[in-house]
Amino acid sequence: MTTFTPDIEASLAQQSIELPSWAFGNSGTRFKVFATPGTPRDPYEKIADAGQVHKHTGLAPSVALHIPWDLVDSFADLRKHAEDHGVRLGTINSNTFQDDDYKFGALTHEDDRIRRKAVDHHLACIDVMDATGSRDLKIWLAEGSNYPGQNDLRARQDRLADSLRTIYDRLGDDQRLVLEYKFFEPAFYHTDVPDWGTSYVQVAALGDKAMVCLDTGHHAPGTNIEFIVMQLLRLGKLGSFDFNSRFYADDDLIVGAADPFQLFRILDQVIRGGGLNNPDVAFMLDQCHNLEAKIPGQIRSVLNVQEMTARALLVDRPALAAAQSANDVLGANAVLMDAFYTDVRPALAAWRESRGLPADPMAAYAASGYQQQIEADRVGGTQAGWGA
Numbered sequence: 001m002t003t004f005t006p007d008i009e010a011s012l013a014q015q016s017i018e019l020p021s022w023a024f025g026n027s028g029t030r031f032k033v034f035a036t037p038g039t040p041r042d043p044y045e046k047i048a049d050a051g052q053v054h055k056h057t058g059l060a061p062s063v064a065l066h067i068p069w070d071l072v073d074s075f076a077d078l079r080k081h082a083e084d085h086g087v088r089l090g091t092i093n094s095n096t097f098q099d100d101d102y103k104f105g106a107l108t109h110e111d112d113r114i115r116r117k118a119v120d121h122h123l124a125c126i127d128v129m130d131a132t133g134s135r136d137l138k139i140w141l142a143e144g145s146n147y148p149g150q151n152d153l154r155a156r157q158d159r160l161a162d163s164l165r166t167i168y169d170r171l172g173d174d175q176r177l178v179l180e181y182k183f184f185e186p187a188f189y190h191t192d193v194p195d196w197g198t199s200y201v202q203v204a205a206l207g208d209k210a211m212v213c214l215d216t217g218h219h220a221p222g223t224n225i226e227f228i229v230m231q232l233l234r235l236g237k238l239g240s241f242d243f244n245s246r247f248y249a250d251d252d253l254i255v256g257a258a259d260p261f262q263l264f265r266i267l268d269q270v271i272r273g274g275g276l277n278n279p280d281v282a283f284m285l286d287q288c289h290n291l292e293a294k295i296p297g298q299i300r301s302v303l304n305v306q307e308m309t310a311r312a313l314l315v316d317r318p319a320l321a322a323a324q325s326a327n328d329v330l331g332a333n334a335v336l337m338d339a340f341y342t343d344v345r346p347a348l349a350a351w352r353e354s355r356g357l358p359a360d361p362m363a364a365y366a367a368s369g370y371q372q373q374i375e376a377d378r379v380g381g382t383q384a385g386w387g388a
């Protein structure tokens with residue numbers, strides 16, 4: 001059986017992955033949202049469920065919130081509730097995609113009133129961060145156009161820079177802004193922040209507290225995502241990941257389900273670039289569990305990240321560097337593939353047990369009775385937010 005060196009064990013022990021509150025709510029496609037028994041009815045129950053993921057894996061100590069989906073009367077109280085469930089509140093996600101005013105844009109809108117409203121929403125999100133103790137404000141913008149000529153692309157970029165500046169200036173010393181890019185959807189012709197380059201240009205103009213968020217599902221098929229990871233780490237601008245996997249577009253499926261090798265390659269570059277367990281790089285999930293049960297879906301997800309991290313940590317870096325320097329094409333490739341093909345599951349199970357965690361977190365959750373309990377107790381769970 002593969003065994004881990006103390007260095008690898010230390011890296012695994014430090015790993016933490018943030019869960020999205022919305023993964024615990026019901027979600028679906030534009031065709032249908034299927035209700036799942038036991039779905040949380042409010043943000044408090046979403047956090048309780050996130051606590052279960054952490055309890056069984058030791059991997060997920062924080063939960064990202066989405067405003068206004070997770071609006072509560074008192075964020076100080078929600079913070080206390082999270083702590084009572086063994087987790088803390090993490091990234092605050094803004095939402096400028098469900099209001100009629102934003103049909104033609106929010107932070108890029110031509111109308112000053114609407115643009116100001118969108119900026120004010122972000123300032124209110126920073127107020128929430130002050131109460132929750134969150135560090136990061138994550139901005140994903142559903143802005144763009146559907147037809148060539150519909151909009152002045154350049155003017156929108158200028159207005160975006162202006163809006164982001166006002167938001168950035170409100171950040172506290174220990175707070176950050178992370179700007180997420182996405183190549184299409186909901187707009188189909190142009191998107192105002194379509195790629196890492198645009199996000200980088202915008203955040204670089206703002207300052208050190210602004211970083212890029214890389215969502216693995218937000219690239220054109222075939223994109224070499226690990227190259228982007230390398231470049232952003234090299235530039236010191238990789239602020240966060242939204243992990244998920246996809247077969248076609250922005251599918252938001254369980255990370256590592258569609259393409260474990262891609263996840264391995266990404267984590268290999270994270271390690272190579274000093275991004276693993278680096279406080280400047282937040283590892284988050286951004287997923288929806290439309291068909292499967294949500295808590296086990298999240299447990300499976302963080303385990304997939306852990307598994308590919310362990311494999312990437314097994315890469316023999318001196319041997320790889322030597323093969324690369326010698327232009328030993330197949331030798332270098334073999335070093336990488338040897339690590340990728342290593343089955344680390346038995347070693348991870350043993351390692352978990354040695355730390356007082358269940359060897360098999362999926363089985364432990366299934367045996368815990370929690371799922372049966374919430375299915376009995378909760379009736380009328382909330383939608384994740386889309387359309388809510």
Ligand code: PSV
Pocket residue numbers: 093140180182215242250286
């Ligand atoms: C929409 O594509 C999206 O999935 C973005 O990735 C955001 O991070 C998320 O929704 C929540 O706003």
Ligand code: MN
Pocket residue numbers: 140180215242286
């Ligand atoms: Mn995302």
Ligand code: MN
Pocket residue numbers: 215217218250286
């Ligand atoms: Mn997305």
